[in-house]
Amino acid sequence: MTxxxxxxxxxxxxxxxxxxxxxxxxxxxxxxxxxxxLCPGCRAAATEFDALGGALLAAITPQALAxxxxxxxxxxxxxxxxxxxxxxxxxxxxxxxxxxxxxxGSAVESxxxxxxxxxxxxxxxxxxxxxxxxxxxxxxMRLAPSTAVPRHTHQGLEITMxxxxxxxxxxxxxxxxxxxxxxxxxxxxxxxADESSCLCLVYQDAPLRLxxxxxxxxxxxxxx
Amino acid sequence: MALSAPRSRGPVEMSWPAQQEKGLPDSARLxxxxxxxxxxxxxxxxxxxxxxxxxxxxxYLMKRGAGAAQAEELAQESMIxxxxxxxxxxPAKSGAGTxxxxxxxxxxxxxxxxxxxxxxxxxxxxxxxxxxVPPDSNLGMVQQSxxxxxxxxxxPEAQAELVRMAYFEDKAHGQIAVETDLPLGTVKxxxxxxxxxLRKAMAGxxx
Numbered sequence: 042m043t044x045x046x047x048x049x050x051x052x053x054x055x056x057x058x059x060x061x062x063x064x065x066x067x068x069x070x071x072x073x074x075x076x077x078x079l080c081p082g083c084r085a086a087a088t089e090f091d092a093l094g095g096a097l098l099a100a101i102t103p104q105a106l107a108x109x110x111x112x113x114x115x116x117x118x119x120x121x122x123x124x125x126x127x128x129x130x131x132x133x134x135x136x137x138x139x140x141x142x143x144x145x146g147s148a149v150e151s152x153x154x155x156x157x158x159x160x161x162x163x164x165x166x167x168x169x170x171x172x173x174x175x176x177x178x179x180x181x182m183r184l185a186p187s188t189a190v191p192r193h194t195h196q197g198l199e200i201t202m203x204x205x206x207x208x209x210x211x212x213x214x215x216x217x218x219x220x221x222x223x224x225x226x227x228x229x230x231x232x233x234a235d236e237s238s239c240l241c242l243v244y245q246d247a248p249l250r251l252x253x254x255x256x257x258x259x260x261x262x263x264x265x
Numbered sequence: 266m267a268l269s270a271p272r273s274r275g276p277v278e279m280s281w282p283a284q285q286e287k288g289l290p291d292s293a294r295l296x297x298x299x300x301x302x303x304x305x306x307x308x309x310x311x312x313x314x315x316x317x318x319x320x321x322x323x324x325y326l327m328k329r330g331a332g333a334a335q336a337e338e339l340a341q342e343s344m345i346x347x348x349x350x351x352x353x354x355x356p357a358k359s360g361a362g363t364x365x366x367x368x369x370x371x372x373x374x375x376x377x378x379x380x381x382x383x384x385x386x387x388x389x390x391x392x393x394x395x396x397x398v399p400p401d402s403n404l405g406m407v408q409q410s411x412x413x414x415x416x417x418x419x420x421p422e423a424q425a426e427l428v429r430m431a432y433f434e435d436k437a438h439g440q441i442a443v444e445t446d447l448p449l450g451t452v453k454x455x456x457x458x459x460x461x462x463l464r465k466a467m468a469g470x471x472x
Contacts, residue, residue: 047393055438055456062432063370067380074383081395084385088359092406093463094370095362096413097432103320104327106337111315114341115308118348139389170380218393 048080048218052200057083061090067170068179071140072244076202078138079218137204141242143169145181149240152181160188160233163243178246184208184231184239192230197246199223201231206239208232290317292410295361296354303351311348319344322369328433329373339376343369360410409467416466424459427452 052073059065060073077084107113137145144166145152152164161184168177182201184190200222207216210231215221223229233239290298290313301310322343326336346368354364374382385392417425430441438456442449 047396053453054460055453058431058456058460059438061370063374063382064431065382067383070381071383074385077385078389078391079393081393085395088363089464089467091367092360092363092409092413092467093417093428094366094432095360095364096410096417097429098318098321098325098366098369099362099410099414100417101321101324101328101433104324104333104336106319106323106340110319110337110341111312114315114319114344114348117341117345122345124349136391138391139386140383143383168381170378 046216047082048076048216048220050213050215050219050221051080051083052076052220053222054086057087058090058093061087061094067168068177068244071144071166071179072200072202072242074140075138075204075242076218076220078140141204144179149181154183158191160185161190178244180243180245182241182243184233184241186233186236186238188239189232190230192228194225194228195223195245196225198244199246200244202242204240204242206233206237207235208239208241209234292360292362292407296356296407299347299351299354299361299364300356302348303354306348314347315344318347318365322365325369325433326373326377329377331373331377335376339372340369342376343372346372356406358406360406362410363406412466413463416463419466420459420462424455424462427455428459428463431456 056065056069056073060070065073077087137149152166154162154164157163161182163180163182165180166177181204184206200220201215202220203215203217205217207214207219208231209215210221210229213221215231221231295314295317298307298310298314301307302314319340323336323340326339327333331339343365347365350368354361359367371382374380417428420428427441427445430445431438434441438452439449441447442452445452447455
């Protein structure tokens with residue numbers, strides 16, 4: 042669809058493996074799925090990890106089913122159980138990758154955007170699964186053109202992925218699909234360089250802390 | 266829950282022990298069977314798939330924390346999904362085992378974790394297309410599955426164990442580190458070594 046360059050900054054392959062194994066939380070899986078939509082290289086790796094799951098399944102010691110299991114399954118098929126749901130039409134209403142559709146809703150604009158600091162807005166996303174009802178660690182972040190995010194660290198893990206636009210941080214440039222992973226050891230200061238704004242998907246398992254001399258004073262007021 | 270070998274004569278003539286003694290169907294055969302189910306609702310083909318896969322899916326689900334009864338139910342449901350979706354199976358894109366593994370994996374997450382597992386959609390119009398360069402390997406999926414099975418068998422035991430833990434226990438690699446008493450860095454580097462070997466094997470090299 043676009044001629045934009047492919048992502049240069051990826052998720053670690055163990056995370057792709059955990060995704061294939063089905064071991065990631067919904068929030069992390071959303072981040073991975075979005076990256077996979079934007080990154081053909083990681084998609085190829087993800088396919089290999091699915092194949093690894095298939096090969097391990099072949100090598101497993103089988104557990105016999107009840108003798109009547111096969112006839113039960115045929116009966117359930119004849120009774121039309123578990124008909125597949127009608128496939129949702131593939132629409133990219135927001136210009137965002139499809140995995141985000143269910144989470145973003147009708148429009149990016151209608152999300153509950155909250156101003157965090159000048160030029161920085163954030164909108165929390167809600168989980169879709171039945172179990173994960175609270176503390177969904179995924180949000181969208183919008184940076185206005187020419188915004189410099191105040192210097193900060195994170196108490197936990199923060200993963201940022203660019204959806205639209207781009208930013209620079211510590212000499213590296215991040216564009217659509219690029220992933221930046223930060224933790225408590227990373228004190229960083231992302232800057233949106235050019236005239237266009239930047240939309241990011243953010244996974245954050247603990248709040249950020251401003252570390253600049255003035256920023257520190259704001260920490261008590263921030264609700265990220 | 267009886268786990269002894271069943272002796273069922275269903276509407277399709279089959280007996281599990283007899284089938285299993287004849288030898289396991291290979292990847293090519295399994296692909297043909299799924300294709301036959303998808304094309305013509307072939308119940309004999311489905312029976313053969315069931316004999317091979319249902320007990321493996323059940324074992325997988327039990328390893329990942331389901332009780333025997335729940336695993337039995339979910340294995341049945343997975344096989345119903347196999348029947349229903351067989352027409353969408355594309356042997357050029359994935360091996361039989363891979364395709365069925367993804368069905369069982371997603372079934373498990375829906376049922377056991379009550380969470381969603383967002384995944385990319387191959388039909389997504391915003392999907393970034395791969396570069397024009399063809400993939401470095403042009404091995405068929407069938408051949409790849411066979412190579413991969415051999416390569417897993419050839420991994421050093423410590424690496425193979427970590428790979429199995431990653432897929433068969435409900436833990437991301439961070440928790441595996443805690444459980445095996447290995448530093449996270451060691452778990453990651455061993456996993457990467459294992460993955461490197463497997464990838465090489467799938468590309469047609471020696472494991």
